[in-house]
Amino acid sequence: MGKTSLALHLRRADPTITVLSLETFYLGWEGLAAGPRRAVEQLVEPLGRGEVPVVEPWDWRHDRVSCPRRRPVGSLVVLEGCGAVARPLRDALDLAVWVDADPAERERRLRDRDDWAVYAPHRDSFARQEQELAATAGSRAAADLVVTRSADGTWSTTTATDADEWVRSGRDGDDGRA
Template sequence: MRLEDLYPGWDGLRAATGRLATEVLPALTRGETARYARWDWTADRYGVIQDEVPAKEVTIVEGVGAGALAAAPMVSALVFLDAPEQVRHARAMARDGEGYRPHWERWAAQELAYFAQDRPHERADLLLLPGSVQGRALR
């Protein structure tokens, strides 16, 4: 599943990690289908679409916040992909266009706060860096 569907807009990183830890992962760990309202980026609000993530043996959650401390007890393995800020910024501008620059700067500030507080890179079972891979034994 994509965390992009949970972020309530450009200022919603923390809200999405909370939703992941309270709405999505608990159901999956109980073997149930997780249901949640998807963020509508065009309308800037939660949409009426209810997404479902069926419980499976393996579920991959991708996006900034997937390694949140609140979700850690429900995560079997954590992969952390990192790159220097200038690389991430260049990729984001190429993907989203220069019109998203003000949003990206707000988002980058939230990322820094999240990384400092939750420290997912320190808990990762697999750390991916440009040009290298560093792994730890899986829990």
């Protein structure tokens, strides 16, 4: 179970939770770095003003920004995805959770996804963007909690520390220091 699965598990536990994917705010396969800033502009700032957010989601099928649409949210919003703990979003977070996985387990999960065939051609580029964002934003170290689910389904949690800033790309099974 990864980021999305954990967020959806929380929503099943409490249907009043609104789960939004940061993928909504990415600008395509090469636009991961834009996601956190766009989430602040289109989600966080309007909520701070007491307004219903108007989101311009990325249309992955047509490779372009979609028409703006109102996105009502509940009192608790879970924003999940790569970059959700990035600097532009940090001040708006009440709790930042980093979902971690062993590179081999992450690779297995990726290949088991229904959308693997769509994602596969972009994997190396996206992994590079994930690493760059984590290295420049210090995402893991900024998390309040690191959650890992083992192959047997048990969860473990630890607190993140600045001394433990690892980026796990899952590519070639490497763990690279950020």
